[in-house]
Amino acid sequence: MKIACLQMDIAFGDPKSNYGRAESLLKEAHEAGIELAVLPELWTTGYDLTRLDEIADADAAQAKAFLSYAAKKYGMHIIGGSVANDTGSGVKNTMIIVNKQGDVVHEYSKVHLFRLMNEEKFLAAGDADGLFELNGEKMAGFICYDIRFPEWFRKQVLNGARVLFVPAEWPLARVDHWRTLLTARAIENQAYVIACNRSGSDPANKFAGHSMIIGPWGEILAEAGEEEELLVGEIDFDAIDEIRKRIPVFEDRLEQFY
Numbered sequence: 001m002k003i004a005c006l007q008m009d010i011a012f013g014d015p016k017s018n019y020g021r022a023e024s025l026l027k028e029a030h031e032a033g034i035e036l037a038v039l040p041e042l043w044t045t046g047y048d049l050t051r052l053d054e055i056a057d058a059d060a061a062q063a064k065a066f067l068s069y070a071a072k073k074y075g076m077h078i079i080g081g082s083v084a085n086d087t088g089s090g091v092k093n094t095m096i097i098v099n100k101q102g103d104v105v106h107e108y109s110k111v112h113l114f115r116l117m118n119e120e121k122f123l124a125a126g127d128a129d130g131l132f133e134l135n136g137e138k139m140a141g142f143i144c145y146d147i148r149f150p151e152w153f154r155k156q157v158l159n160g161a162r163v164l165f166v167p168a169e170w171p172l173a174r175v176d177h178w179r180t181l182l183t184a185r186a187i188e189n190q191a192y193v194i195a196c197n198r199s200g201s202d203p204a205n206k207f208a209g210h211s212m213i214i215g216p217w218g219e220i221l222a223e224a225g226e227e228e229e230l231l232v233g234e235i236d237f238d239a240i241d242e243i244r245k246r247i248p249v250f251e252d253r254l255e256q257f258y
């Protein structure tokens, strides 16, 4: 499966301009023969948290309509990053997964809120996991800070996920953590990790870019630089089976100890 991370810059608090940018990157991905595209975290608004009452998307309806339209138009599955989703009882940081027929397959709201960027002051935490199925394959979504919680990844992998998606707005100041944690999540879970970060800056942070496509052996198959980029890679599902046979980590787990 040919995939791409749409590593985009995000205009602060300006959904109109971000929808336009996402559409042109999706078109570019389509022209490059991409079958599945991934957008970054909070790609419609950025971290403009103090204006959420004006710019959050009621029930993520606008994002869902756009992703569904784009998925059908370009014949592509879309891991729709995440958007500020006004649920009526708090704004959640919600990932939307749409298949190439334009159906919303799953929604995942970030469970671990990141205090260093004041998320807990403005956002409500999710309470369910990001496990979903596309083309008969189990996959799971996580958002940014989630990568610091290996137990959250392991739970979805034990439930069958073999491709792990991570939309993010990860700051450049901790890019070494980003690269190391993502690689570790791939190695320990013997799974693909497809991580789409944003590029550019907002009033508080410069973001790292460095989106990554990592194979189930922990090999970095593709890595972006700091600027906007369409990062392309491929998922080979047989490679997962081969690696899990070579080192049978899942057979060797000793559940009686943990």
Ligand SMILES: O=C(O)CCC(=O)C(=O)O
Residues within 6 Å of the ligand: 114, 117, 143, 144, 145, 146, 148, 169, 170, 171, 174, 177
């Ligand atoms: O954990 C980190 O260092 C960054 C996390 C983050 O930026 C986020 O969750 O939005």
